[in-house]
Amino acid sequence: MPIATLLPADLRLTIDPAVLGFADTAELRDETLPWIGQARAEAAARFGLGMDQPNYNLFVLGEVGSGRSSLLKQAMVEAAAQRRVPPDLCYLHNFDAPERPLALRLPAGEGRLLRQLLTQAVKTLQSDIPQRLEGQDYKAESERIEQAWKDDVARHYAELTAFAEARSFSLHREAGRMVFTLTGKRGQALTEDEVLALPKARRAAVEQAEQALRAEITRYIEKTQPLERAMNEALAALRRQVVKPLVERELQAIRAGLKKQIKDAAKLNAWLDALEQDVFDRLELFSGSEDDEERLDGLQAALARYRVNLVVDNGGLSGAPVIVEDNPLFRALFGSIEYQSENDVLVTDFTRIRAGSLLQAHGGFLMLHLADVLADTLVWEKLRRFLRSGRLQIEEPGVSFSPIAAVSLVPEAVDVEVKLVLIGSRAQYYELQEAAPEFARHFRAKVDFADSFVASADTRRASAIFVAHACRLSGLPHFSAAAVARLLEESHREAGDQTRESAIFARTEALVMESAAVCRARGGPCLVAAADVETALAAHAARHDYPEQRLREEIAEGDVLIDLHGSRAGQVNGLTQIDLGDYRFGLPVRLSAHAYAGEDGLLNIEREVELSGPIHDKGVFILQNYLAALFAHLAPLSMNASIVFEQQYHGVEGDSASCAELYALLSALSGLPLRQGIAVTGAVNQHGGVLPVGGINEKIEGWFRVCETAGLDGSQGVLIPARNRRHLMLQPCVVDAVARGLFHIHAAEHVTEGIGLLTGVAAGELNAAGHYPHGSVLGHAQDALLAFRRACQTLEHTKVPRRHFRAGDRSGRR
Structure with missing residues (x-):
């Protein structure tokens, strides 16, 4: 099958702005972003x-x-x-276990309401409780309770005093203690010396009386302490009785104020009951002197327990x-x-x-x-x-x-x-x-x-809506239909497919902003034009292409050896893509092959020095098996061959160079030179089919720029897989050069199609006798392999140390 040479129309997709259905993106007013693709x-x-x-x-x-x-x-x-x-979420003080706060769910907005109601209730209690505890009724009743207690204590004290006087002791209180002293006949207190001077019998009687008095004091304390507790309990009950209606009224107002049905109503009611009890237990903190800092601190600490911590408020x-x-x-x-x-x-x-x-x-x-x-x-x-x-x-x-x-x-x-x-x-x-x-x-x-999607009229309109939305959101000038068409073409290039658009809209958004900036900088009309998009793309490339420029300069200066003219045996220019993350570009790389008589087979030098990845190694093994299949009628092959990427020191990965490696090897075997102006990319399968590769646009453009720098003469071009045709979205400068006949893009379905292009000689097919015709590329390679076999057999019979025979020397001479 003859090789195909692509026409300019095959090299990129061009979108007609008229088919988009709008003059500019200001007409597109969809409120929400569509899920494009x-x-x-x-x-x-x-x-x-x-x-x-x-x-x-x-x-x-x-x-x-x-x-x-x-x-x-x-x-x-x-x-x-x-x-x-x-619902809202609140945390409340746990009166039983303060270290374990309680969580309370309330209907949306009720948490805020509970906090307000409780705050107001606490303010009311703080102001009204002291008033109630200072009322005349409370004071009168509390005085009555205290007086009754005092009367009871006085009566018991009088009995104790009479008991002491009957035994010649005087009794009085001193610093909260009962102090008694022995008295004389005239009622005066005896000194210690006077007590010691008493007769022994009298001292014994005094000691016995003292023990009786002490026992009586103990009974007095046992009688009066319950009276004091009863008084305190009565006062507490009185305070609770006076304050209870107020506290119940405020808490009932809280319950009534929460209008919506509460799922945690039982928990809230239990907490309010605990709060009520806590207030009753601390009523003494609500009244007293304003100068009593200890009481005021205690009151503030108590009131802090009655707050609501509204951690989630969904009221709005x-x-x-x-x-x-x-x-x-x-x-x-x-x-x-x-x-x-x-x-x-x-x-x-x-x-x-x-x-x-x-x-x-x-x-x-x-x-x-x-x-x-x-x-x-x-x-x-x-x-x-x-x-x-x-x-x-x-x-x-x-x-x-x-x-x-x-x-x-x-x-x-x-x-x-x-x-x-x-x-x-x-x-x-x-x-x-x-x-x-x-x-x-x-x-x-x-x-x-998805990373990309099939393009259609709907997806293109949705993409235009995305552009309109980005313009409105960022306050940018709107895009003309021609500018949108150029954006869409760039989306196809990002996807690497004439039938698919890229789904990475962040890049489109960045290009929209950069193009709008170009439009504003030139002071043009209010619409972004297609030329602004082109300028933005060129400016973006200029900001990122220094590594590419420097490598091209090395080729132009001769530091990296790349031949652009003439023909060379065992040498071909392959195409590689370099991805820096923020920028991708393609560059040529020279592949060379050498073949001679031997039994070691094909040597992949990159693999031997661990500079190749597994995919590249796989491609070389496939190539080796395809080569063996081509010459199966000569098996086993008596050949030593080596393939190398020249001046590559950072590793090689991918199988897109396997076609170029095959051509270099066949050239080395046949002795037929390859055109150096044609760079090659493509992977080969075990049947010789040329498989599509990635980064096809960058690879072609990288080779084009190298040739353009040296000067296009109409002989340069690239050989690519035919299955990559729909992936072509080449820059307009490349399309223009192809249209003028200065650059050519050839597409091959099978590796044999490319052999004829590169050598100018037909690849050749097996005839009825099972041999390739003389004069064909494969025929020359077949002759070389037969010569290698004869040389190896001669060396084996003569036991002479083997010498290497160059491919192309088909006479078999040493």
């Missing part, structure tokens, strides 16, 4: 967001810039609008929450407990509990990036535990490692219902499937974003 991902996203069952969290796969985050956020907002508003929402957590630190994601240092001790209370993104997203959606989550081991492990249990325990992990003592809190754990949307790459997704299958099973909704 992502029908499968859109369906999967809406399925996952709509599933209420557990474990249907979403894992979003795709390349950076494919719109995976922005489109998912848009879908989350739409889905959230259809959901009911989730109209649907479910949508949260995008771009900084998922432990505290930001799972919540925290704040501490304050007091006297070298870290202290805290329930009011210092803070909610994280997970609690805030309860009932809604939370978006995370997997790379951020994996960056922190604590976050990763905590998230795994949360997904397993569905319950969240707020904790402060660093407190246990603090150098000073800490008062710890253990807030009540809460159930959290949240739909997680995890953003990651395909590699991360499949690594996670293998490394943590128990984690991956919680993400049953897989949303796979």
Whole structure:
């Protein structure tokens, strides 16, 4: 089959602006961004967001810039609008166990209302309780109770005094103690010396009387202490009786003020009852001197227990929450407990509990990036535990490692219902499937974003809407239809396909902004023109192409050996692509082959020195097997051959040079020279078919620039796989050179088609006798292999040390 030479129309897709259906993007006013070319991902996203069952969290796969985050956020907002508003979350003081604050769920907005009602109730209690305790009725009754107690105590004290006087003792109180002294006949107190001077019998009687008095004092204390307790209890009961209507009224107002039905009503009522009891237990703190700092401190501490810590307030929402957590630190994601240092001790209370993104997203959606989550081991492990249990325990992990003592809190754990949307790459997704299958099973909704999609009139209009949206969002001038057409053509080039567009719209967005900047810089009309897009593309290349320029200069200066004219045996120019991440370009590389008599077969020099990757090695092995198949009638082959990429020191990978390697090897065998102006790219299979390769546009353009620098003479061109024809999106300068006959692009279906182009001699086919015709390329190679065999047989019979025979010397002479 003759080789095909491509026409200029084959080399790129050109989009007619007239078919787009608009004059400029100002006419396109769609409010939401379309899912351009992502029908499968859109369906999967809406399925996952709509599933209420557990474990249907979403894992979003795709390349950076494919719109995976922005489109998912848009879908989350739409889905959230259809959901009911989730409840608020409060933390309350636990009167039974202060170190374990209570969690309380309230309908949306009720948390704020409870906080307001409770604040007002506490203010009322703080002002009204002292007034009630200072009222005339309370004072009169409390005085009566105290007077009754005093009367009872006085009566018992009088009895004790009479008991003491009957035994010649005087009794009085001193600093809260009972002090008694022995008295004489005239009632005066006896000194210690006078007591010692008493007769022995009298001293014994005094000691006996003293013991009786002490016993009586003990009985007195036993009688009066219960009286004091009874008085205090009566006073407390009186205070409670006076204050109770007020406290009950305020707490009832709180219960009545919460209008919506509360799921945790029993818990709230129990807490309000505990608050009421706590107020009764601390009524003495509400009245007293304003100068009593200790009492005031105690009162403030008590009132602080009656507050509400509203950690999640959904009162302002109209649907479910949508949260995008771009900084998922432990505290930001799972919540925290704040501490304050007091006297070298870290202290805290329930009011210092803070909610994280997970609690805030309860009932809604939370978006995370997997790379951020994996960056922190604590976050990763905590998230795994949360997904397993569905319950969240707020904790402060660093407190246990603090150098000073800490008062710890253990807030009540809460159930959290949240739909997680995890953003990651395909590699991360499949690594996670293998490394943590128990984690991956919680993400049953897989949303796979495509890298490219089949172009159509609908996708082109959707892409134009994307451009219009970007212009409005960033305040940029709108694009003309011709400028949009040029953007679309560049999208096809990014996809490397005339039938497909790139789905990486971040690049399109960047080009939109750069083109708009060019338009503004030239002070042109309000619309961005196609020429502005061309200028932006050229400027972008100029900012990134220094490595390419420097390598081309090395070729032009002769430091890198590349022949552009004439013919050479065993030598061909291959094409490589270099990807720097932010810029890709192609460059030629010389491949050379050498063949001689021997039995070692084909030697891949890159492989021997470990400068080739496995794909390149695979390509060489396929080449070797195809070569053996070509000359199977001469098997076993008596040949030593070597192939090398010249002046390549950083490794070789890929199989796109296997066609060039085959041509160089056949040239070395046949002795027929190859045209140096034709660079070759393409992979070969075991049947000689030429397979498509990647980076075809960059490779062709790289060779074109090298030839253009040296001067195009009409003999240069490239040989590419025919199956790469639809991948061609070459720059206009290359298309123009082809149109003027200065550069040529040839496409081959089979490797034998390229042999004739490069050598000017037909490849040749096996005849009926099973041999290639003399004068053909394969015929010359066949003669060389036969000569190698005769040389090897002669050396084997004569036992003469083997000498190397060059390919092309078909006489067999030494």
